[in-house]
Amino acid sequence: EPEVTQTPSHQVTQMGQEVILRCVPISNHLYFYWYRQILGQKVEFLVSFYNNEISEKSEIFDDQFSVERPDGSNFTLKIRSTKLEDSAMYFCASTLLAETQFFGPGTRLTVL
Amino acid sequence: SQQGEEDPQALSIQEGENATMNCSYKTSINNLQWYRQNSGRGLVHLILIRSNEREKHSGRLRVTLDTSKKSSSLLITASRAADTASYFCATAFNSGNTPLVFGKGTRLSVIA
Numbered sequence: 001e002p003e004v005t006q007t008p009s010h011q012v013t014q015m016g017q018e019v020i021l022r023c024v025p026i027s028n029h030l031y032f033y034w035y036r037q038i039l040g041q042k043v044e045f046l047v048s049f050y051n052n053e054i055s056e057k058s059e060i061f062d063d064q065f066s067v068e069r070p071d072g073s074n075f076t077l078k079i080r081s082t083k084l085e086d087s088a089m090y091f092c093a094s095t096l097l098a099e100t101q102f103f104g105p106g107t108r109l110t111v112l
Numbered sequence: 113s114q115q116g117e118e119d120p121q122a123l124s125i126q127e128g129e130n131a132t133m134n135c136s137y138k139t140s141i142n143n144l145q146w147y148r149q150n151s152g153r154g155l156v157h158l159i160l161i162r163s164n165e166r167e168k169h170s171g172r173l174r175v176t177l178d179t180s181k182k183s184s185s186l187l188i189t190a191s192r193a194a195d196t197a198s199y200f201c202a203t204a205f206n207s208g209n210t211p212l213v214f215g216k217g218t219r220l221s222v223i224a
Contacts, residue, residue: 031209043155043200045211055209091155098209100145105154 002026004104006092012110016081021107023075023092032075033093033101034067036060043091049075082111117215118201124221131188133218135201136181142207144177146186149198149217158186158199193224 005024013019025032034046047067048055054067066078075094079086089108093101118135125131135144143162147155161168161177161184168175174187188195198219202212 033211035212035214042216043202043212043214045213048209048211050209056211058211089152093155099143099204099207100157100160101212102157103147103155108152 004092004094004102006090006104006107008107009105010108010110012112013082015084015111019079019082019109021077021079021090021092021109023077023094023104024073025075025092025094026096026102027073029094029096029102031055031095031098032067032069033095034077035091035093035103036088037091037106038085038088046077046090079109082109084111087111118199118218120218121216122219122221124223125191127191127193127222127224129191129222131191131195131220131222133186133199133220135184135186135215137184137201137203137213137215138182139205140179141203141205142210143204144175144184145202145204145212146173146175146184147200147202147214149200151197155200188220191220191222193222196220196222 007022032049037043045058047057047061064080068076089106091106092104095101145160146158159170161175172189177184198217200217202214204210
């Protein structure tokens with residue numbers, strides 16, 4: 001069964017460094033999302049992406065964040081200058097018909 | 113905001129018992145989805161119920177939706193130790209490409 005994959009599973013970085021989180025959505029899906037979950041808290045929406053552009057973004061998704069679909073398979077989330085409060089689990093999700101969203105296993109980002 | 117809020121926050125039951133988790137939300141929705149998350153892992157989609165549906169079944173799962181009360185329940189029958197996880201409801205404001213809004217989740221422990 002096709003699934004969303006994410007790499008790396010765990011990323012440790014120093015405050016101020018740039019990180020790129022990678023996702024490979026399910027191959028025929030058209031809509032892509034990033035969410036994050038700070039430890040012990042709710043899953044929060046960051047951004048949605050369709051037809052090679054951002055569809056919607058939350059207030060969390062400020063200028064430090066960017067997304068890209070550099071080729072036909074990868075979907076990346078870049079954080080330009082990480083802060084301590086960016087430490088969280090980041091989930092990528094994709095969907096074909098913009099209904100049921102299928103989530104990847106997540107990348108745990110730790111900012112020191 | 114259209115937050116989903118689950119209760120109870122934590123539930124501990126014996127294997128074989130039924131587990132019921134509830135979710136309330138604040139605004140009109142197009143659909144409501146339930147997800148499971150094993151500790152530190154990704155989100156697994158369980159079931160989606162649309163606003164014009166009242167009940168849905170999938171295996172040992174039964175979901176109800178009461179749009180007049182803005183609430184949903186997830187019933188897991190004949191629970192197993194493997195059902196131990198956190199369960200989240202997520203609401204979609206409209207159809208199409210829309211972000212999911214997650215609740216805080218119910219942590220279910222099934223004791224063998």
